[in-house]
Amino acid sequence: VPLAGPSFSPGKRADIWAQMITFTEMSALTVSVSIITTVFKLRAPGMSLNRMPMFCWSQLTTAFMVIFAMPAVMLSSTMLLLDRLVATHFFNPAEGGDALLYQHLFWFFGHPEVYIAILPGMGVASQLLSTFARKPIFGYKAMVYAIMAIGVLGFVVWGHHMFMSGMSPYSAFAFSIMTMAIGVPSAIKTFNWLGTLLHGRIRLQTPMLFAIGFVSLFVSGGLSGPFLAQPLLDIPLHDTYFVVGHFHLIMGVAAIFGIFAATYYWFPKMFGRMMNERMGQIHFFLTLAGTYAIFMPMHYLGLAGQTRRYSQFTEVAYQAKLIPLQTFITFAAIITIAAQFIFVVNLFWSMFKGRKASDNPWEATTLEWTTATPPPHDNFAGHIPQVFHGPYEYSVPGAPRDFIMQTDPAGVTAH
Ligand SMILES: [Cu+2]
Structure with missing residues (x-):
């Protein structure tokens, strides 16, 4: 208005x-x-x-x-x-x-x-x-x-x-400090994810690939956050491609990787069939490489002063010089989008033709894997499960298997 x-x-x-x-x-x-x-x-x-x-x-x-x-x-x-x-x-x-x-x-x-x-x-x-x-x-x-x-x-x-709206520098300072404070819990999560992977017996199936990809994108996109959080740096970078690259990596594609990971992981429980592993891996590597090829160069564009939301770049001399990089990004985007058709084909093909899934194909511990695949009416068919364990009891010393399901009787664990 x-x-x-x-x-x-x-x-x-x-x-x-x-x-x-x-x-x-x-x-x-x-x-x-x-x-x-x-x-x-x-x-x-x-x-x-x-x-x-x-x-x-x-x-x-x-x-x-x-x-x-x-x-x-x-x-x-x-x-x-x-x-x-x-x-x-x-x-x-x-x-x-x-x-x-x-x-x-x-x-x-x-x-x-x-x-x-x-x-x-x-x-x-x-x-x-x-x-x-x-x-x-x-x-x-x-x-x-x-x-x-x-x-x-x-x-x-x-x-x-x-920061560009003419706010008082004192409130900008407060918002800046608070924003950088979010880096602390974010770093706690990142280091704990890495700690979880350390010395693990890692199974590189498609859901895991996307989960690792999520961490990678979260870190790559997150590192530019503290730069943008400071008014002194944000004012020249505001409304440039630096911002576009930052938020697409961290809350755009990272969130999409979470959705892909969840889809590959819970698909067998939902439809009773596994998704194709080979197609999943090709989908993952093309999408990961494509994502970095699209959004990493945007940081350089932004530092060079490339503005957002312009329909064409030919009229300003310094922006015209950046067009080759824009062209590269466009081709990377076309290839990455094309790779998503592999996922769509895999999704529908596996629904009808995928390998039949067992009740617990990933050997996971949580409640959804204790019920039949696909789940009966009311998920547990009127039988309410009783929980005796935490959700992450993998490789417990002395246990008969390398995982203890949350519903396993209490005596199973050795500690
Ligand atoms: Cu924000």
Whole structure:
């Protein structure tokens, strides 16, 4: 407003868009309430909180973040609608409103949203690294506290998206310190993932490849975060390709790798058949190489001053020189997108023609692997499992197998 108002953006499209945003967030809120009540009220007997798999912890934290973050964007889209339809002036400076209020409300949602996107991937990575390294997860409690710390800190850093808005240098300083503080729990998680892999008997199947790829992308994308968190460096880098490269690696492709890892991992439980391993590996290596080929050069483009959101680069002399790199990125993107068809083919082919899966094909410990594949009605067919063990009892000395399922009788363990 005024640019987003009815005189400069006529028609109904912006109104429908704003209303759809509100509806989408309402459905997210509903799911979150369901996840939180399920975690606190419907755990299996014996499933104390400290026996919960990391994926459940990540979903719980994400659900709380949704509940506190989404109302801000529902509010801003509703206020935008009111400004457009009934001539209120929330965002109109000419009538006493404040255009920056929109940015504040949006980023109060927007920054937590990037963690809402990445935390489930962190949970999947924790789960899979332990399962496929045949080792207990390194520092379970530290992992839980770190994910909670990220969830809380995520709400006090939104100003780092607005260093260019003319904010007071004192608040910029505060947002900067808080943002860099998130590096601490993020580093705890990264080192614990590496600690989980250390001396493991690693099985490099496709879900594990994507989990390791997740960690790789999280580190590569994360390292540029502390640069952007400092106003002094962010002001020249703001709205350049450096930012585009940073966030696509860490919350774009890393989150997608989490989704791929989870799909390859839980597919057999869902459909009763395994996905093709060879196709999965080709898909992984092409996607990993392609991702780095697309987003790493963007950091150089950004440092050279390449701006975002320009439709063509030929009119500015210093940007025209960068076109060969842009061309390279375009070809890398085409190849990477083409590689995704391997995944789509694998997905549908395996649904009908894949090798039949056993109840526990990955030799994992958590509850979903105790039930039949694919699961019966009500998941456990009316029989509620009893939990006796933590979620990561791999390679326990003295145990008959190299894994103890959460439902195995209590006497199985040697410690
Ligand atoms: Cu942010």
